[in-house]
Amino acid sequence: MELKKINENVWELPETYKQGMKVKGNIYLNDELYEGLQKDVFEQIANVACLPGIQKYSLAMPDCHYGYGFCIGGVAAFDERYGVISPGGVGFDINCGVRLIKTNLSKKDVEDKTKLKELLNEIFTNVPSGLGSKGKIRLDNNQIDTVLEEGVEWAIKEGYGTKKDLERIEENGRMKEADASFVSESAKKRGKPQLGSLGSGNHFLEIQYVDEIFNEETAKVYGVEKDQLMIMVHTGSRGLGHQICADYLRRMENATKKYNIKIPDRQLACAPINSEEGEAYFKAMSCGANYAWANRQLITHWVREAFEKVFKNSYENMGMEIVYDVAHNIAKKETHIVDGKEKSVIVHRKGATRAFGPNHSEIPEIYRPVGQPVIIPGDMGTASYLLSGTELAMEKTFGSTAHGAGRTLSRVKALQMYKSSEVQERLEKEGILVMADSKGVIAEECPEAYKDIEAVANVCDNSGIALKVSRLKPLGVVKG
Secondary structure, three states, X not given: OOOEEEEOOEEEEOHHHOOOOOOEEEEEOOHHHHHOOOXXXXXXXXXXXXXXXXXXXXXXXXXXXXXXXXXXXXXXXXEOOOOEEOHHHOOOOXXXXXXXXXXXXXXXHHOOHHHHHHHHHHHHHHOOOOOOOOOOOOOOHHHHHHHHHHOHHHHHHOOOOOHHHHOOEHHHHOOOOOOHHHOOHHHHHHHHHHOOOOOOOOOEXXXXXXXXXXXXXXXXXXXXXXXXXXXXXXXXXXXXXXXXXXXXXXXXXXXXXXXXXXXOOHHHOOEEOOOHHHHHHHHHHHHHHHHHHHHHHHHHHHHHHHHHHHHOOOOOXXXXXXXXXXXXXXXXXXEEEEOOEEEEEEEEEEOOEEOOOOOOOOOOHHHOOOOOEEEEOOOOOOOEEEEEOOHHHHHHOOOEEOOOOOEOOOHHHHHHHOOHXXXXXXXXXXXXXXXXXXXXXXXXXXXXXXXXXXXXXXXXXXXXXXXXEEEEEEXXXXXX
């Protein structure tokens, strides 16, 4: 293996690793995470480094593992003039992402397990979840197009939140390049009944509390304090995003041949960014991103309603405001410094979170002194982290960091090794209540199926690509 250890948290895959690499690979790991990494991931990082127009490095974050085309945890930026765009660099769940909602309630307010169970029951009833789950609203053809093009703005107009919510969402919950005419009828058909639903698999809704504060100053800016009750929502664009990806992968396979692009893996099918196919995919992907933000907005509204019913108070009085909402499967048009000059690029983040540093114009004004909030969920038995973006991330990773704990076991393997009932009982003994639409998903998503979130957060922090602000621990979990 030609991997070179640069320092305690960064490993380098040299351009000599594979013929055709245009840039080196940089992988953010410590020794523990390196030892547990599938070696196929190195091949995927090298494959991405072969794509036309790639800038600086092919990157992998601390939670990286094998994926479709790009590794999950992969980041790559391509020159906007002569680079490519690839659905494999975004993934099937377009804008799978995380939203963190704060309250002025305390852990003490749910120490009575009856109250916590009542709250979980109400959320479980109010927020549709599970495989193929359907939302509570019905859209006609015109309405789905509006959702795809307006995102959270549509939800706010329909009464699902306020304009203040928009300020704390990446892109303010709307990618303006979205054009619903580039989304297939089959994708829209899948999306119409699912808007406002959590879905299944690794998607979840958690009631958490702030276990530890690492940076008091930044935590204060984010409105976060010890023992505070928080809600984390992790879901994406459901069947609509999956269908958009599937539709455009087929189209990109033809485009790869049409433009004579040599790729080392057919899963990296791509097209020039400024080609007809490239522009079409970006517009459709933007629709998928807007749908996902609208989806998380509806879920936020119904979570607020559940809290209001259980605590018999308004969500405003309970301080239920969005801390931030970040995408971690997306391609974005951004400006970054390359070779000492500002350059327009398309940054692919596939299982990676944007982590813009202080004073960046694209983050909420209130957060600019300390940097963008970064949300990294863990597994349902350990912890999640709130971090802040950094200048070093802007310099080294195109303003990107990890997106979660990252899987170590496949769902099939987890089901073979663990029983849902035993996992649920063990978590309950640790003070964590779990509700799931499917019992099997509890075994599939057991803590042992994931990497050590502490190691992932520490590599982000120690390498400087995101700095720890607070650790959040679960009290109650709703799984699809």
